[in-house]
Amino acid sequence: MKKLKLISKLITIIISAISVIFAAIVYTPEYMGKGSKTGVIKAFLDNDITISVLMIIIIVVTLLWIVFALILFSSSNIDKIIIEKNNHKQKNVQLSINIEEYKDKLDQNIKEEANKRKQIIKEEASKREQIIKEHANKRELDSNVIKKIKAVLPVESMMDFTKYSDLGNKFSSQYVEMMDNFFSVEDHPEYRFQDIQLEDLRVNLSNTLKQLNLILIEYSDQISDVDFYRIRRSLKLDNPELYSKIVRESNDTATKAWMLYDSLISLSRQLLGE
Numbered sequence: 583m584k585k586l587k588l589i590s591k592l593i594t595i596i597i598s599a600i601s602v603i604f605a606a607i608v609y610t611p612e613y614m615g616k617g618s619k620t621g622v623i624k625a626f627l628d629n630d631i632t633i634s635v636l637m638i639i640i641i642v643v644t645l646l647w648i649v650f651a652l653i654l655f656s657s658s659n660i661d662k663i664i665i666e667k668n669n670h671k672q673k674n675v676q677l678s679i680n681i682e683e684y685k686d687k688l689d690q691n692i693k694e695e696a697n698k699r700k701q702i703i704k705e706e707a708s709k710r711e712q713i714i715k716e717h718a719n720k721r722e723l724d725s726n727v728i729k730k731i732k733a734v735l736p737v738e739s740m741m742d743f744t745k746y747s748d749l750g751n752k753f754s755s756q757y758v759e760m761m762d763n764f765f766s767v768e769d770h771p772e773y774r775f776q777d778i779q780l781e782d783l784r785v786n787l788s789n790t791l792k793q794l795n796l797i798l799i800e801y802s803d804q805i806s807d808v809d810f811y812r813i814r815r816s817l818k819l820d821n822p823e824l825y826s827k828i829v830r831e832s833n834d835t836a837t838k839a840w841m842l843y844d845s846l847i848s849l850s851r852q853l854l855g856e
Contacts, residue, residue: 720776720777721853721854723775723776724775724776724777724780724850724853724854725850725854725855726772727772727773727774727775727780727784728775728780728846728847728850728854730767730772730773731764731773731784731846732847734760734763734764734767735760735764735843736760737847739756739757739760740760740839740840740843741840742757743757743760743836744794744836744837744839744840744843745836745837745840747836748833749798749813749829749832749833749836750813750829750832750833751812752805752808752810752811752812753810753811753812754809754810754811755804755809755810755811756809758795758798758811761791761794761795762795764788764791765788765791765792765795768784768788777853779849779853780846780849780850780853783842783845783846783849784846786842787839787842787843787846790835790838790839790842791839793835794832794835794836794839797828797831797832797835798811798813798832801813801814801817801828801832802814813825813828813829813832
């Protein structure tokens, strides 16, 4: 295309130069002549070159000029088309690059999200593991507590004393000692449950046994030379109504203590397997 442009420009220059030269020649003595004598160039053209040949030459030159002008115009349009095609190609290449970058960015985002999910899952698993360990630790601690309480307050002794005994009659001093032993340790940290339900039952049981112990301390005496206690018989003679009230309150409080103790043992078996 560049060669065609160059040739077209050269032809245009040549035609223009020939036209100028021809116009200049017309006014020279060689064409016009001197006086009545015809110029050499004019005579040559008049004698040797016919008008038809001259017209043909002019037409051919003109056609050549037109052809090369068209070629130049076409080459210019072709260049535009090539430029547009190249621009379109560059746009497609850039679009492909953008698509690849978008895919890479999307893949990166997907990887980051996957890593985040993995991290979250890992953290949640770690939390669950920590919770399980804490639960197991609390369970082990509570299991030790219930064992210690059962050692101080044996099930059989608590059943005989608080469930089956009629405190209007005599009762063994070992039950009083059992309560005293429990009171001496029940405030220690090692006798406190981690579980809220078990701890509430333990506290209520302790308060109920303390209430029963206060009644027995105030209204019962040890039978002489016998390892037993009973509510004072003199109270029955002096104030039968108060005596009946004290016996009833003692038995009701003992029954309440047994219900709390039974709930504590049952719940510990349910939660701890103890």
